[in-house]
Amino acid sequence: MEKFVLKYFNLIRTIIAIAIGIIISIFVIYVISKNPGFSLKSFLLGPFLSKSRFGNLIETASPIIFCGLAISIPFQAEQFNIGAEGALFIGAAIGTAFAVSTNMPMIIHIPLVLLVAGLVGAFWGFIPGILKAKWNASELVASLMLNYVAYFLGLYIINYHFRDKAAGYLVSYQLPKTAWLSQFVPGTRIHWGIVIAFIFAILVYFFLYHTTLGYEIRMTGFNIHFSRYGGINVFKVIIISQVIGGFIAGIAGMTEVMGIHRRFNWQMSPGYGWDGVVVAIIGRNHPISIIFASLFLAYLRVGGQVLNLLSDIPSEMVTVIEAIIILLITAEAFLEQWRYRITIKEAERKEVEHEPAS
Amino acid sequence: MNPLLKSIISPDFGFAILRVMTPILYPAIGVAISALAGSINIALEGIMLVSAFTGVMVSAFTGNLFLALIMGILAGVGLSALLGYFHLKLRANIILAAIALNMFASGMTIFLLYIFAHDKGTSSSLKSLVFPSYQIPVIKDIPILGRIISGHNILTYFALVSVIIFYYIIYKTPLGLRIRAVGQNPDAAESVGVDVNKIKMYSLLLSGVFGALGGLYLSMGYVSWFSRDMTAGRGFIAIAASALGGNLPLGTFLGSLLFGIVNALAIYLASLEIPSEFIQMIPYITTIIALTIYSIQAMAKAKRRKKISEESTT
Numbered sequence: 087m088e089k090f091v092l093k094y095f096n097l098i099r100t101i102i103a104i105a106i107g108i109i110i111s112i113f114v115i116y117v118i119s120k121n122p123g124f125s126l127k128s129f130l131l132g133p134f135l136s137k138s139r140f141g142n143l144i145e146t147a148s149p150i151i152f153c154g155l156a157i158s159i160p161f162q163a164e165q166f167n168i169g170a171e172g173a174l175f176i177g178a179a180i181g182t183a184f185a186v187s188t189n190m191p192m193i194i195h196i197p198l199v200l201l202v203a204g205l206v207g208a209f210w211g212f213i214p215g216i217l218k219a220k221w222n223a224s225e226l227v228a229s230l231m232l233n234y235v236a237y238f239l240g241l242y243i244i245n246y247h248f249r250d251k252a253a254g255y256l257v258s259y260q261l262p263k264t265a266w267l268s269q270f271v272p273g274t275r276i277h278w279g280i281v282i283a284f285i286f287a288i289l290v291y292f293f294l295y296h297t298t299l300g301y302e303i304r305m306t307g308f309n310i311h312f313s314r315y316g317g318i319n320v321f322k323v324i325i326i327s328q329v330i331g332g333f334i335a336g337i338a339g340m341t342e343v344m345g346i347h348r349r350f351n352w353q354m355s356p357g358y359g360w361d362g363v364v365v366a367i368i369g370r371n372h373p374i375s376i377i378f379a380s381l382f383l384a385y386l387r388v389g390g391q392v393l394n395l396l397s398d399i400p401s402e403m404v405t406v407i408e409a410i411i412i413l414l415i416t417a418e419a420f421l422e423q424w425r426y427r428i429t430i431k432e433a434e435r436k437e438v439e440h441e442p443a444s
Numbered sequence: 445m446n447p448l449l450k451s452i453i454s455p456d457f458g459f460a461i462l463r464v465m466t467p468i469l470y471p472a473i474g475v476a477i478s479a480l481a482g483s484i485n486i487a488l489e490g491i492m493l494v495s496a497f498t499g500v501m502v503s504a505f506t507g508n509l510f511l512a513l514i515m516g517i518l519a520g521v522g523l524s525a526l527l528g529y530f531h532l533k534l535r536a537n538i539i540l541a542a543i544a545l546n547m548f549a550s551g552m553t554i555f556l557l558y559i560f561a562h563d564k565g566t567s568s569s570l571k572s573l574v575f576p577s578y579q580i581p582v583i584k585d586i587p588i589l590g591r592i593i594s595g596h597n598i599l600t601y602f603a604l605v606s607v608i609i610f611y612y613i614i615y616k617t618p619l620g621l622r623i624r625a626v627g628q629n630p631d632a633a634e635s636v637g638v639d640v641n642k643i644k645m646y647s648l649l650l651s652g653v654f655g656a657l658g659g660l661y662l663s664m665g666y667v668s669w670f671s672r673d674m675t676a677g678r679g680f681i682a683i684a685a686s687a688l689g690g691n692l693p694l695g696t697f698l699g700s701l702l703f704g705i706v707n708a709l710a711i712y713l714a715s716l717e718i719p720s721e722f723i724q725m726i727p728y729i730t731t732i733i734a735l736t737i738y739s740i741q742a743m744a745k746a747k748r749r750k751k752i753s754e755e756s757t758t
Contacts (some may be wrong), residue, residue: 118559129717130585166539166540168543192497213732216755217732217736217739219736221736221739221740221743222739222743223735223736223738223739224683224687224735224739226486226539227680227683227684227731227735228732228735228736230677231677231680231681231728231729231731231732231735232727232728234676234677234724234725235725235728235729235732238721238722238724238725239721239725241721242719242721242722245721246719247723301618309737310505318571360547363543364547367540399553400555400558400564400565402551402554402558402560403551403553403555404551405547405548405550405551405552405554405555406548406552406555407550408551409544409545409547409548409551410544410548412540412543413530413536413541413544413545413548414543416536416541416544417530417535417536417541418533418534418535418536419533419534419535420534
């Protein structure tokens with residue numbers, strides 16, 4: 087038992103943090119809702135009670151996986167670039183503009199549109215990267231400010247130049263069919279975006295844990311002075327980690343546009359970039375854990391939407407729960423006393439075992 | 445004369461600068477105080493939101509302006525204390541903890557707004573109070589200056605006074621001395637018996653007070669309602685404003701003034717036929733440019749210092 091706890095301590099800690107978050111939400115629902123039983127059921131079971139809602143869960147998870155990966159790469163290098171939201175928005179806006187104004191066979195069109203969106207996102211990651219690498223300007227502040235710039239620039243591009251006036255509300259022209267990611271599960275809107283997200287997770291895993299550059303990124307995050315002394319080009323790592331992060335975030339928004347709405351229809355920033363921060367923290371920046379964290383978060387989000395729809399609790403409760411969970415996970419000393427006691431117990435037990443031998 | 449130029453030269457423009465500077469100056473002072481103790485408060489965005497919300501709600505439901513002020517400050521300081529507790533006691537990375545708290549503040553205020561006002565956008569359905577504006581007796585009669593300086597919200601005046609309070613705390617009190625000592629060299633401070641974590645906590649709490657005032661001004665002076673995410677990045681712009689001024693009182697004031705001028709200019713430019721999106725971008729782009737200029741300078745300074753110390757040792 088003790089051995090098990092010590093081995094999986096981080097996982098157990100994460101699960102406890104999540105459990106606390108869920109317990110708080112149950113408590114809140116009981117206090118506020120006029121019909122707590124029903125509300126609770128909608129929140130916790132809602133995502134599984136119909137095919138289309140379960141579909142929603144998968145659809146929601148795919149941009150979150152992308153954004154989690156996008157955030158995790160700079161985070162691994164201890165670069166707090168939280169510009170995924172902006173990279174996603176501007177990537178999708180310019181990607182949409184490109185898709186609408188070009189025409190080519192599907193096999194080229196889809197990858198090219200994704201590439202354009204990714205490159206725009208990469209540029210969005212490059213700006214804070216170069217400012218940090220060259221002049222040590224805070225990437226946190228720069229990336230946050232760029233989120234706002236991306237939002238207004240994206241709205242300008244779509245609303246002034248690619249707005250479909252026939253649609254009756256503020257959306258872009260429809261994407262040509264050659265740029266659609268098809269939906270492959272009948273009765274849901276699950277599209278190829280989730281598959282691309284899985285592929286990216288595996289690619290990021292190999293990149294981080296099986297390539298030199300990935301090693302350099304992790305080393306820089308571990309100890310920047312040591313890395314510099316050891317001959318790692320820290321300048322390059324700081325920029326590249328943020329450029330790759332931006333690239334993946336740029337694709338995140340585009341897959342959603344290509345797979346679900348087939349138009350750019352965001353007048354508010356969708357918030358996936360922030361969810362990305364949450365899953366990167368829950369998954370401790372590990373690509374495979376991020377997939378699970380994203381599915382969990384998508385479950386909470388869809389549960390929150392169902393709750394919002396069917397009862398009197400606003401879906402923002404989920405944001406509050408997310409915040410509490412990551413706050414507990416980032417607190418290094420949370421449950422440390424417990425671990426300390428177990429470590430001592432385990433050590434004493436070993437000592438007793440070894441005594442007869444000596 | 446060009447009508448835009450004409451409106452910029454008018455005293456009203458000066459008045460607008462002070463008005464839009466206020467919600468940046470408060471958090472900038474907050475950032476500066478925490479930065480001087482070595483742990484920058486990045487949660488001011490959330491602190492301002494929580495205080496702005498609390499102020500509106502308390503004043504709407506009790507009709508007591510003073511109580512709204514106190515509760516608003518307490519809410520902001522409470523969030524600051526949480527940040528301090530998680531960072532200093534539970535050893536959370538301060539940036540990640542602050543990101544979490546900002547998220548918490550954004551979600552919580554919208555959640556409660558819906559519970560109390562049945563609206564996820566603004567609190568305009570509630571009758572909340574605002575802080576009063578005052579004409580300053582003698583100054584209001586001075587031709588141009590009077591129209592710039594007089595007639596402001598009481599919190600705008602207090603923002604200017606806060607710069608002096610900030611100066612006083614940092615340079616004239618034992619706490620200020622300790623804050624500076626902890627920020628410059630925590631080990632040295634520790635070795636002479638200063639409780640580093642305690643001082644950092646105090647500086648975070650103080651920064652929460654100023655952040656709270658900024659939030660209260662936003663929803664009870666600048667406008668008269670609360671709307672979701674109404675801080676719109678001011679808590680982060682404040683980081684650039686105080687960094688520009690080297691986290692010192694006068695510098696922080698001048699840094700905030702710069703952002704006040706730019707933001708006021710953006711408001712006036714809106715009368716031109718430029719798409720409003722570009723005008724709305726201006727404060728954020730300015731922040732990035734200002735941050736970069738500050739960083740280049742800071743780097744050059746560090747290089748010079750290194751050079752001098754190398755020369756003196758050889």
